[in-house]
Every structure is written in structure tokens, then in C-alpha cells.
């Protein structure tokens with residue numbers, strides 16, 4: 349399980365956090381409002397965001413700033429959304445896009 | 456229709472926006488990210504005077520200033536194309552089309568990939584991705600990582616990860632192959648690091664090499680700075696070993712490293728496994744120039760600037776009227792240089808839109824760019840000055856031939 353850095357020796361404590369609930373592949377998780385979807389998922393121990401269309405091999409974030417499109421997911425029914433640059437909102441429904449097989453990771 | 460449109464809200468774009476707004480222009484800034492700051496957001500390091508460069512705070516300050524001056528922002532908006540039509544620049548985004556007579560491209564830099572076998576496994580990310588996760592989102596990229604690629608940026612980010620309580624098993628090289636050639640050759644990597652140290656005329660460049668004061672340098676008997684090294688920094692750097700594979704079933708479980716000879720060849724039988732739950736790839740930075748290419752701007756390959764850069768003047772104009780560039784799109788340098796360039800670009804845009812009396816100010820701002828460069832915190836290429844001169848010479852050549860052409864036609 350990956351951890352949040354609540355207290356940082358230079359950056360200090362995390363401020364203004366507002367918890368929201370969202371779902372990923374039909375499971376419910378908690379995250380922080382307006383953090384990136386990729387960050388919210390990683391904080392919940394989830395690295396695999398999709399399965400490659402042809403090979404079915406698992407993929408996660410690579411660049412984390414919108415350049416590489418490795419982190420594409422479906423958000424509220426809209427496919428091809430980059431998880432690394434999409435702010436998390438209450439009630440978001442997120443699904444792995446392009447998957448041929450879904451492997452549920454136990455968290 | 457806006458008097459000025461700026462693509463990219465990094466230090467260059469934000470400073471340009473503030474400068475334009477201060478001179479009475481109405482400005483729109485477009486960025487595909489969720490918030491303002493660009494690559495400044497994740498920056499965090501101790502400066503030679505002991506104070507901390509906190510990119511998150513710097514970004515907030517610039518953004519607040521811009522907002523107070525009435526600058527408009529569209530975040531979460533990717534620009535797909537730009538073109539010139541009827542003397543106006545047309546900016547096509549996924550959320551509509553915008554028009555202006557003064558367009559600034561401040562799209563920054565991207566990281567070069569280094570394809571190591573296994574690099575598509577979840578848990579493998581660019582070193583910048585780990586920086587943003589840690590310092591901006593405050594989520595650890597993992598418990599224990601390996602960084603592939605030894606350069607100034609990966610050294611700084613290793614320190615940042617360490618600071619946040621993330622263990623870095625080691626910094627090491629990728630195995631040489633045709634693509635990863637330069638990043639994988641230990642003597643070349645060492646050469647470039649040594650080069651930076653020898654160039655350490657400014658205290659801030661020393662900062663970069665101070666980070667590299669560690670076991671491997673001691674083993675080699677090289678002491679650039681016999682005084683105290685960087686206190687929080689104790690991650691081993693391996694230049695005699697290289698990652699030959701990243702392994703894991705569904706996610707990263709570790710890397711296989713092997714001893715390499717000075718020419719980068721693997722010593723057979725020397726393979727060993729290092730466990731890690733994430734891997735960072737540090738292949739270096741190159742200017743993100745796609746939009747300038749789409750606009751039809753001429754390019755030059757200048758290695759010292761990090762790759763292909765659009766032709767531009769010291770006032771940050773391109774040969775295309777009304778199109779300006781600033782920041783890392785013009786060459787890879789630190790945030791303070793990018794901001795200084797942004798100020799010059801903002802003044803040039805104000806002048807182009809008809810504001811008078813800015814001549815002294817823009818000359819002063821061009822001097823500031825040079826001064827900032829000379830005392831830069833972090834230098835990505837030791838010969839940056841050579842690269843800058845080269846592009847300015849190309850600009851002069853293009854202007855002279857333009858004048859000759861006009862004289863001929865006239």
C-alpha cells in the first residue's frame with residue numbers, strides 16, 4: 349500500500365484537504381478532491397490503470413504530466429481521459445479503458 | 456479575441472502573462488494541466504545560501520499576481536493546433552477556438568524516454584513523474600525505487616524522494632543499446648558530470664556537482680569539493696553497473712543489474728536482482744516544440760539547448776509575425792531563466808501590440824536573462840552559453856538575408 353506524505357520536512361503539513369468518494373472498476377475508494385485521478389488511485393495502492401489493447405499487458409502512469417497518454421481511463425462514461433491531469437471530483441466513476449481482461453487487484 | 460494568448464502556465468508563461476497585463480493587455484493563458492506552475496510545481500531544493508527553492512509556493516505567488524492583474528486562465532485545456540489566418544493567430548483547443556495577434560508558446564520541456572526491457576510495467580515512470588507525485592500530490596511513488604539514468608535532474612529528484620521518506624536503492628545506468636547509447640556509457644556520463652564540476656565558476660553550478668559528491672566519486676579518487684557534501688544525500692550512484700531488465704509479473708518487482716565495462720558492455724555472469732516497487736527513468740530533457748513546428752517556424756538542432764529549437768531573437772520573437780517563444784521551448788534551463796525570458800517575451804508582445812516607451816525596459820530584461828543564466832541554480836548543459844550564441848547568430852543570418860531579399864525585390 350502506497351502512502352501519502354502527510355507531513356513533509358520542508359513542505360509542511362498538507363492543507364485544505366477535502367475527502368471525496370469515487371469508484372474504479374466498480375469498487376469504491378476515497379481520495380482528495382481536486383488531486384489527480386492518478387494520485388488518488390496510487391494513494392489507494394492502484395498502479396494498473398488499463399490493459400494494452402492488443403497484448404493485454406497492464407499499464408500505469410509514465411510521465412504524470414499529460415504527455416504520454418499511458419494513463420488513459422474512462423471517466424463518467426467518457427473514454428480516453430488522462431488520469432494524470434484530471435482532477436478528482438465527488439462521485440466520479442472511473443474504469444480501465446481498452447481492456448480485454450480485467451484483473452482485480454486486491455487492496 | 457484577446458490581445459495576448461499564452462500557451463503554457465510554467466514560469467515563462469506566467470511571468471509573460473503578468474508582464475503583458477502590467478502593460479494593459481488583456482491576456483488568456485491556456486494550459487492542459489489542472490493548475491498553474493508547469494514543471495516549477497514539483498521543484499524543491501536547497502539553494503547555496505541555505506534557503507529552499509519551493510516551486511509550489513513560487514507557482515502560487517505567480518498565479519495570484521496574474522489573477523490580481525486580471526489574467527484569464529483556461530486549465531485542463533490542451534492546444535491541438537495553431538495557425539495564422541487573416542493576420543491573426545488561431546488557437547485550436549479541445550474546448551474551443553481562440554484568436555489573438557500576439558501568441559506566446561511557453562510549452563516547456565519533455566523527458567526523453569529510455570526503453571529498458573520491462574519499462575511498460577506499471578510502477579515504471581519518468582523521474583519527473585515521481586517528482587510530481589511526491590512534491591505536488593504528496594503521494595509516495597512507492598516504498599523503494601531504482602532510478603535509471605544519472606544526471607543533474609535525477610540526482611536532485613533522488614534527494615527530493617529521500618527527503619519525503621522514500622527509499623532509493625540506487626541510481627544507475629541503463630544498459631547500452633542503440634537508443635540509450637549516450638545515457639548508458641559510464642565514461643561519457645562521468646565525462647559530462649566532471650565537465651559540470653570543472654565549469655563550477657558560479658556557486659550554484661557547484662550545487663549540482665555537490666550532489667554528486669558521494670562514494671563513486673570518492674572511489675575514483677576525485678574530489679571536486681573536499682568540504683562537506685550534501686547532508687541529506689546518501690543514495691549510492693552506480694556507474695559500473697547497469698539495469699539490463701525491469702522485472703515483475705503485473706507490476707514492478709525489481710530490476711536486474713549487471714556489471715558493465717568502461718565501454719558499456721555487460722560482464723557475463725555478473726547479473727543480480729535488486730528489489731523495488733517502482734522504477735524511475737531519467738533520460739534527460741528536450742524542448743517541447745510541436746506547436747512551433749505546426750505553425751511552420753524554422754528549427755535548428757542545437758545540442759547544448761537540448762535538441763531542436765525554434766529560431767528566435769533575443770527579444771523572443773520568431774520569424775513569424777506575432778508568434779513568440781519563451782522558456783524551455785527555446786532550450787533546457789532552470790526555472791529562473793525561464794521566468795526571465797518570459798518577462799522579455801511579455802514586453803516584446805506589448806511592444807508588438809503598439810505600447811510605446813518600453814525600449815529601455817526590454818533591453819534591461821534581456822540583460823537580466825543573461826545575468827540569471829550566469830548565476831543559475833541548476834545547469835542542464837555546461838555549454839548552454841555556446842548554444843544560446845549559436846541560435847542568435849542564426850537569427851542574425853536570417854534577418855540579414857531577409858533584408859537582402861527585400862532590397863533585391865524593392
Ligand SMILES: Cc1cc2nc3c(=O)[nH]c(=O)nc-3n(C[C@H](O)[C@H](O)[C@H](O)COP(=O)(O)OP(=O)(O)OC[C@H]3O[C@@H](n4cnc5c(N)ncnc54)[C@H](O)[C@@H]3O)c2cc1C
Pocket residue numbers: 414462463464465466467468485486487488492493494495498499532533534535561562563564565566582583584586608611740743746781782783784788789790791793832833
Ligand atoms: C521533470 C522536470 C523536472 C525539472 N526540475 C527542475 C528543477 O528542479 N529545477 C529547475 O530549475 N528546473 C527544472 N526543470 C526544468 C524546467 O523545465 C524549468 O525549470 C521550467 O519549469 C521551464 O519553464 P517553462 O515555463 O518553459 O515550461 P514548463 O514549466 O514546463 O511549463 C509548460 C506548461 O505548458 C503546458 N503545455 C505544454 N504543451 C501544452 C499544450 N499543447 N496545450 C496546453 N498546455 C500545454 C504544460 O502543461 C506546462 O504546464 C525540470 C523539468 C522537468 C521536465
Ligand code: FES
Pocket residue numbers: 408409410411412413414415416417418419420430431432433
Ligand atoms: S501519465 Fe503520461 S499522459 Fe498521463
